[in-house]
Structures are given as structure tokens and as C-alpha cells.
Amino acid sequence: MKGFVFDAYGTLFDINSVIEACKYIIQDPEGFSKLWRAKQLEYTFLRSLMERYKDFWEVTEDALTFAINSFSISVSQVERKKLMETYLYLKPFAEVADALRHLKNYELAVLSNGSPMMLNTLLENSGLKHYFRYILSADEVRTYKPSPKVYALGPKYLGIPKEEIFFVSSNSFDVVGAKAFGFKVGWINRSGTQLDELGMKPDIIAITLEEMSGALGL
Amino acid sequence: MKGFVFDAYGTLFDINSVIEACKYIIQDPEGFSKLWRAKQLEYTFLRSLMERYKDFWEVTEDALTFAINSFSISVSQVERKKLMETYLYLKPFAEVADALRHLKNYELAVLSNGSPMMLNTLLENSGLKHYFRYILSADEVRTYKPSPKVYALGPKYLGIPKEEIFFVSSNSFDVVGAKAFGFKVGWINRSGTQLDELGMKPDIIAITLEEMSGALGL
DSSP states (O other), rough: EEEEEEBTTTEEEEETTTHHHHTOSOOOOHHHHHHHHHHHHHHHHHHHHHHHOOHHHHHHHHHHHHHHHHHTTTOOHHHHHHHHHGSSSEOOOHHHHHHHHHTTSSEEEEESSSHHHHHHHHHHHHTTTTGOOOOEGGGGGGGOOOOOOHHTTHHHHSSOGGEEEEEEEEEEHHHHHHHTOOOEEEEEOOEEEOOOOOOOOOOOEEESHHHHHHHHHH | OEEEEOOOOOTEEETHHHHHHHHHTTTTTHHHHHHHHHHHHHHHHHHHTOOOOOOOHHHHHHHHHHHHHHHTTOOOOOOOOOHHHHHGSOOOOOOHHHOOOOOOOEEEEEEEEOOOHHHHHHHHTTGGGOOOEEEEEEEGGOOTOOHHHHHHHHHHHHHGGGEEEEEEOOOOOHHHHHHHHEEEEEEEEEEOOOOSSSOOOOOOOSSHHHHHHHHOOO
């Protein structure tokens, strides 16, 4: 392996922080944030297929609008802004900084659906930015994961063949897409979910980044 | 309007028939069939984006495997086959035959994700086949709705410009995709669901095909 490419949301950063922020505006914060996240992902798939790209910040706002209407709640502009901004202040999982430090002799990059503004702000706010040589966004190719066009940004920027890049994600669809593209893939299955039946299997399954490093003998 | 193009599953045919068949193998047939359907759709989106097409029969089988594993049940080969075959014997909604008869002076077609085998068998079994001049499957272009490549089969076969084709679907993502492509679109919102926030609105919303014909002044 010559380089490591990381997904952001759910992999480095805990999107459950969003539930916390929803607590103040809705009685069922878990249900609400689950619907918000599901629609956010669905809209990235649908917009890619429809060839009607909008960036991830806008897609996240549209998904929030859907969730608000679905729960029939009224949300002020200030609350809406606050909910959106949780995406700029997500907490990294406990082991992330140590795990990245451990890999400091490799080329490291983030490759995410997030817009450049979202990714740069989040990495800055979390203090993790300096670990990464490249912060790569699907925005550059105006389509979303699991399109091979997005994964191709990895070898393009790192200058390393895809077979020598280890891609790390906690999202099943992302694991499958990255594997189909040709990366070596580690699935950080933090919550014990089931792999999707899409004919692809990760090379390594681990519960944390630390465990993954161990499994790779690093 | 010179022609009408219909989605199949959920629009002409009641996919709730699947719940009935699941009753014999699982205690929560609604939850099970809901997950099965959700994964079936998700896999069409993901396979299209990954550029790893498999036909709709195979995708439906893969989604069934996911649902079976997710519910931790054991299902015999005979039961599995029976579950899959419900897709070949779905019941049309009550008003469908009358509504199609009413439109007999127009060019009518079905345009669905279903494989040619699935669509032909279902239309044959339901006695609706003779209403349609064309039975068009996403299989021809090896990708799924809401890709514009799939909708383009409509004008191609009917020989009518897309602006003069009225596309009818009950599925929100399909309504949005067909509208983005350039069809006139009717949303048969049978269950009162919420339109997705994807920047597109149908021309007509109705609860049944009959109501839609009325709204078009036919």
C-alpha cells in the first residue's frame, strides 16, 4: 500500500452529532436525523442518475426541507441554519487522530461527497486538516459516489495506481463502489450493519481505524 | 398529448400483493416487504451509478437475500421462488383496465425498470397486455430510472416528441426523473406521499388513473 484515502461522513466524523442538534427542535431527534440522512444520500444518487448535479450543501438543505415537511414541524431560519451548521462541526471518532498519526508515512487523502467548503471547514474545525495531503470532493466531477468518476480522483491526485491505494469507509455503498472501481478497501463497520448485496466484498472489515491498521500489520 | 407512457410497479400494479405472499414466512410481512422494496430500488440506483448493471429480476433477488439476512430468517428454495414469483402475478389496481380502455385512441406504452421477461409475463398474466403498443424495459439501455437514457426509449419507440408524451407514475423519483427528461408528467399519488425535493414538479397530481384522465379533460 502506498496511500490511504478516507471517506469523511460516518468514517472519520460521527454524524450522530446531528441527533444532538435536532433535540432542541423535535421530539424524535433520532427518527428525524435518520430521515434527513437517508434523503441526503438518496438525493445524491438520484441527482447523479438524472444528471442534475447540485453540491452537497444544497442537497443536504433539500433533504432537510423534506424531513421538516415530513415531520410537519415549523423551524425558524435561525434553527435551520443551526441544523445545517452541525455538518461543519461534526466530532471525529475517538481513535481518528491517533490512527492518522500512525499512518503519517503514507500519502493520506480525504475523498468525500461533501462540497469543498464543507470539507475544508470541517477538517479545519476538527484540527485534522494537517494530516491530509489532499482533500478531494465529488464536486470536481459533478456527480456522486459510487460513480467511478469520483473514485478516479484518488489515483489522479495521489499519482499512485488504484491497486496500491487503500480506501477506507464505513458506508456499505461506498465500500462496494470503491471495490468495484478497483481500490483495496477497508470497511469500518462501526455499527455492525449488513453489507449490501452488490457483488463486492471489502478486503478488510474492522470496527475502528485502529483495528484496521492492526489487521494490515501496520 | 399524442401518447401515454406508464410506469408498471406501484402505478398499474399493486406491489402490496407482495406483503400477502410474505405472510406465510415471516411475522412482520409489512416490514419485510418494505425493506425488500427499498433495497430493490436502492440497488437499481447504486448499480446504475457503479456502471455494474444486472437485470431487475437479479436485483430483486439480491434485495430479497438482503432482507432475508436482515430479518435472520431461514427460507427454503421453494419459498424463495414463490416470493420472487409474486412479481409475475401482481394485481392491477381496480381502475386500471377501465382507464386504459378510455385511452385506447392514443399510443400507449409501458416503460419500466422490470426486465422484459418480468414485464411480458406480468402483463400477460394480468390480461392488460393488449392495451399497449410497446412494452419498454430499462434493460435495453442497461441502466435504470431516473437516468434520461431510460426515458429516451419513450420518444424513440413511439416516434412522438417527448413534449407530446404524457408519462404516468406513482413513484416520486420516477415523476421527478421523467419531468427532468422533458415529459409532461402525471403523479398518481395513491398513498398521499410527499414529493421529493429535487426541483421538479408534476403537471398533474391525482389519486387514481381515472382522476388523472378527468383532470386532463379526457
